[in-house]
Amino acid sequence: MSKVIMTVDDSASVRQMVVFTLRDAGYEVVEAVDGQDALAKAANQPLNMVITDLNMPNLDGIGLIKGLRANPAFKFIPIIMLTTESQADKKQEGKAAGATGWIVKPFKPEQLVAVVKKVLG
Amino acid sequence: MNDNYRQAFQEEATELLAELETALLALEQNPGDAELIGRVFRAMHTIKGSGAMFGFDAVAAFTHDVETAYDLIRNGKMAVTQAIIGLTLKACDEIKRLICEEAGALTPESLALSQAFRQLIETCPKEIPKVQAGLFDAAEAAVPSPAGAAPEITYRIRFKPEPGLFATGTNPILLLNELRELGKCSVFANTEDIPFIEEMEPEGCYTSWDVVLTTDRDINAIRDVFIFVEDQCELAIEIIDDGSAPDGSAEYKKLGEILVERGVLEPLELQQMLGCQKRIGTLLMDSGKVSAEHVQAALMEQEHIRDIRQKRQAAEVCGSIRVPAEKLDEMVNMVGELVTVQSRLNQLSNRMGDLVLIQVAEEFERLTSGLRESTMSIRMLPIGATFNRFQRLVRDLSLELGKEIVLKTEGEETELDKTVIEKLNDPLVHLIRNSIDHGIEKPEVRRAKGKSEAGTVLLSAEHSGANVLIRISDDGAGLDAAAIREKAVEKGLIQPEAALSDSEIYQLIFLPGFSTAKTVTNVSGRGVGMDVVKKGIESLQGTIDITSEADRGTTITLKLPLTMAIIDGLLVRIEDTHYIMPLAAIEECVELTRKDVEEAHGKHIASIRGEIVPYIHLRQLFGHLGECPDIEQIVTARIDGGRIGFVVDQVIGQHQTVIKSISRMYNHIEYVSGATILGDGSVALILDLPKLVRHAEVKQ
Numbered sequence: 001m002s003k004v005i006m007t008v009d010d011s012a013s014v015r016q017m018v019v020f021t022l023r024d025a026g027y028e029v030v031e032a033v034d035g036q037d038a039l040a041k042a043a044n045q046p047l048n049m050v051i052t053d054l055n056m057p058n059l060d061g062i063g064l065i066k067g068l069r070a071n072p073a074f075k076f077i078p079i080i081m082l083t084t085e086s087q088a089d090k091k092q093e094g095k096a097a098g099a100t101g102w103i104v105k106p107f108k109p110e111q112l113v114a115v116v117k118k119v120l121g
Numbered sequence: 122m123n124d125n126y127r128q129a130f131q132e133e134a135t136e137l138l139a140e141l142e143t144a145l146l147a148l149e150q151n152p153g154d155a156e157l158i159g160r161v162f163r164a165m166h167t168i169k170g171s172g173a174m175f176g177f178d179a180v181a182a183f184t185h186d187v188e189t190a191y192d193l194i195r196n197g198k199m200a201v202t203q204a205i206i207g208l209t210l211k212a213c214d215e216i217k218r219l220i221c222e223e224a225g226a227l228t229p230e231s232l233a234l235s236q237a238f239r240q241l242i243e244t245c246p247k248e249i250p251k252v253q254a255g256l257f258d259a260a261e262a263a264v265p266s267p268a269g270a271a272p273e274i275t276y277r278i279r280f281k282p283e284p285g286l287f288a289t290g291t292n293p294i295l296l297l298n299e300l301r302e303l304g305k306c307s308v309f310a311n312t313e314d315i316p317f318i319e320e321m322e323p324e325g326c327y328t329s330w331d332v333v334l335t336t337d338r339d340i341n342a343i344r345d346v347f348i349f350v351e352d353q354c355e356l357a358i359e360i361i362d363d364g365s366a367p368d369g370s371a372e373y374k375k376l377g378e379i380l381v382e383r384g385v386l387e388p389l390e391l392q393q394m395l396g397c398q399k400r401i402g403t404l405l406m407d408s409g410k411v412s413a414e415h416v417q418a419a420l421m422e423q424e425h426i427r428d429i430r431q432k433r434q435a436a437e438v439c440g441s442i443r444v445p446a447e448k449l450d451e452m453v454n455m456v457g458e459l460v461t462v463q464s465r466l467n468q469l470s471n472r473m474g475d476l477v478l479i480q481v482a483e484e485f486e487r488l489t490s491g492l493r494e495s496t497m498s499i500r501m502l503p504i505g506a507t508f509n510r511f512q513r514l515v516r517d518l519s520l521e522l523g524k525e526i527v528l529k530t531e532g533e534e535t536e537l538d539k540t541v542i543e544k545l546n547d548p549l550v551h552l553i554r555n556s557i558d559h560g561i562e563k564p565e566v567r568r569a570k571g572k573s574e575a576g577t578v579l580l581s582a583e584h585s586g587a588n589v590l591i592r593i594s595d596d597g598a599g600l601d602a603a604a605i606r607e608k609a610v611e612k613g614l615i616q617p618e619a620a621l622s623d624s625e626i627y628q629l630i631f632l633p634g635f636s637t638a639k640t641v642t643n644v645s646g647r648g649v650g651m652d653v654v655k656k657g658i659e660s661l662q663g664t665i666d667i668t669s670e671a672d673r674g675t676t677i678t679l680k681l682p683l684t685m686a687i688i689d690g691l692l693v694r695i696e697d698t699h700y701i702m703p704l705a706a707i708e709e710c711v712e713l714t715r716k717d718v719e720e721a722h723g724k725h726i727a728s729i730r731g732e733i734v735p736y737i738h739l740r741q742l743f744g745h746l747g748e749c750p751d752i753e754q755i756v757t758a759r760i761d762g763g764r765i766g767f768v769v770d771q772v773i774g775q776h777q778t779v780i781k782s783i784s785r786m787y788n789h790i791e792y793v794s795g796a797t798i799l800g801d802g803s804v805a806l807i808l809d810l811p812k813l814v815r816h817a818e819v820k821q
Contacts, residue, residue, distance in 0.1 A: 013129065013171070016129075017174060069288070075288070075324075076290055077290050078290040078291070079289075095352065098289050098290070099289060099290075100290040100291050100349055102349070106171060106172075106174050107173075107174065108173060118299065119349070121294075
């Protein structure tokens with residue numbers, strides 16, 4: 001069975017790109033528009049990995065990571081955050097909240113797949 | 122990347138560029154407006170970022186410099202000037218062109234613009250901020266770069282994660298797997314830190330790992346593996362072998378030294394221990410100075426390095442030298458002369474009967490044959506390169522003919538003399554063409570016969586004694602013996618009542634002017650191919666054999682001598698003249714008595730164990746005068762699928778024949794393929810048996 005990855009981003013174009021790239025690489029992808037949406041969808045959906053943006057309305061990436069880690073089902077799954085270069089401190093904050101790693105925007109499809117393979121095996 | 126996404130980006134970027142232009146024109150009026158500068162920067166940033174994401178690399182590269190300039194302006198390190206605005210507007214046009222043009226590439230103008238921006242940046246007093254330097258940062262690391270010819274370096278990696286590692290969703294096994302992908306990797310898991318169960322936090326990670334990795338990637342590639350966890354672990358990466366030649370031995374540091382280097386043992390303690398006479402590892406463990414785990418990890422490292430160094434030494438030893446082919450030819454010639462001289466020496470020493478001389482001659486013979494063999498092996502090349510050349514041929518032909526054909530090859534490593542390989546190319550091309558054109562059926566025909574639609578042509582090579590067998594097999598329709606026979610009769614090549622076996626009928630396709638194809642195609646079917654093939658193979662002292670089964674396919678076997686310079690020959694004698702027959706085709710030697718000849722009533726046939734074999738009387742053919750001996754010898758050979766004998770006075774025996782070409786003046790004597798010099802200095806002609814048979818037929 002293919003692994004399920006959730007992409008959380010308020011930008012539709014980034015989501016579209018992530019979805020396209022990962023489906024192409026053989027993963028199943030679930031979309032969520034922000035942290036709140038993601039937590040709601042995660043409640044009734046098994047996930048193997050989450051890729052989340054940090055700046056989002058309603059509930060941001062850091063909040064989402066904390067929320068996911070509090071749920072035993074998602075305590076050990078890899079969570080990758082999408083950051084921009086200027087968010088070095090955010091990166092630290094995300095790490096502290098339990099993020100596995102990060103991808104610096106902008107990124108190319110093959111870089112995304114490489115990171116997913118790295119943390120998901 | 123999907124075209125839809127490219128299109129989405131093109132639309133998005135066009136909008137951004139329009140906004141950018143408005144912002145720039147407003148900025149020209151209000152050079153200090155921070156918000157406008159911010160808008161310009163963000164627009165550039167998005168274009169660059171998305172461009173890189175959706176495959177517009179030229180756009181990304183071009184926009185990078187513009188973006189850097191605006192980053193400087195945004196941070197107050199550079200002032201907005203008329204010139205910059207002008208340049209940026211030009212840059213906008215350039216970006217628009219790059220985005221809209223299919224496969225837009227950077228032109229000299231765009232490079233000049235980039236250059237202008239770069240100059241602006243450089244004139245700025247402060248260094249370029251590192252903000253934009255790492256366009257791809259973390260993710261880049263995970264994309265493997267093509268391995269260069271970098272030397273292999275061995276690293277010792279100690280990876281000790283914090284107990285909380287699992288809480289960030291990291292799986293250390295994946296990290297180790299990633300290291301394994303970098304090169305030869307020995308991993309040792311240290312479990313001595315795992316606490317007793319009552320003290321253990323079940324979700325904690327207590328294991329640490331000692332890894333010895335040999336890779337041609339640099340240390341950054343290793344660091345990149347741990348990029349997400351570097352602040353959650355103790356990570357030490359050291360070079361323990363830099364790939365340079367070890368000083369003569371594959372031996373690595375002693376166990377004690379490794380342990381000291383790893384910091385688990387004090388040098389002084391080591392000194393004390395070395396005073397004792399047991400194996401150091403056992404001693405250290407016994408004394409409790411070092412745990413068994415540490416000793417094992419160090420031993421693993423020792424083992425790994427020893428392995429790597431041994432491999433490298435082996436690699437250094439088996440280098441190769443390129444030598445011009447003519448030097449080799451010269452050497453083969455001289456070895457040929459040497460073999461001749463050696464057989465003279467043998468004869469001489471035997472005649473003189475001097476035991477000491479015989480001993481020397483025998484020693485010399487042994488060395489000569491060794492020298493001959495190794496010289497010949499230098500000229501040997503694997504046939505694989507020739508085989509591979511046919512892949513393209515098969516592909517093109519099958520397209521042309523609308524057939525699906527797979528070419529398989531076997532025995533590519535089989536070695537053959539360089540000259541043989543060179544001369545083999547054309548015959549093989551003909552044979553493969555023939556298999557594809559006549560043998561393999563069209564896909565619909567194959568389907569109707571219940572075969573897979575794709576036909577297979579198998580090209581294989583193998584050694585068989587002093588010969589190499591090359592087979593071209595197809596799983597096509599097979600040869601139609603009746604059709605071939607009919608055709609041959611029609612062309613007047615055989616008599617209608619001729620009784621021929623299937624294999625004799627198959628041989629007919631090698632006759633000049635023979636073709637059964639109903640239409641002439643570009644590929645084959647003009648009836649010129651196969652007789653050329655036969656001539657080519659015979660000029661190599663080889664033979665062709667065909668087996669075929671209806672609807673199962675045809676196999677053509679070429680039997681070729683390993684080398685052209687020296688062949689195994691059979692030395693025979695008529696009167697005082699010696700001849701050599703290539704041993705490859707010869708089957709047996711039997712006696713022909715006067716009585717046998719009389720019983721045949723003047724016909725040149727002999728009965729060999731009940732089988733009637735025609736023979737050629739070489740004494741008559743070559744016009745030797747003098748009396749025929751009472752008992753002659755028939756040497757029988759298989760030629761063109763039939764058996765034929767050659768009558769000589771005496772069969773002397775097997776002879777290593779160094780082939781010397783004879784003068785062009787004798788070119789018209791086709792049945793002599795060359796000459797050789799015998800031990801006593803006399804010359805023996807080498808007979809080309811198939812041509813000899815044809816010559817005799819013509820004469821009759």
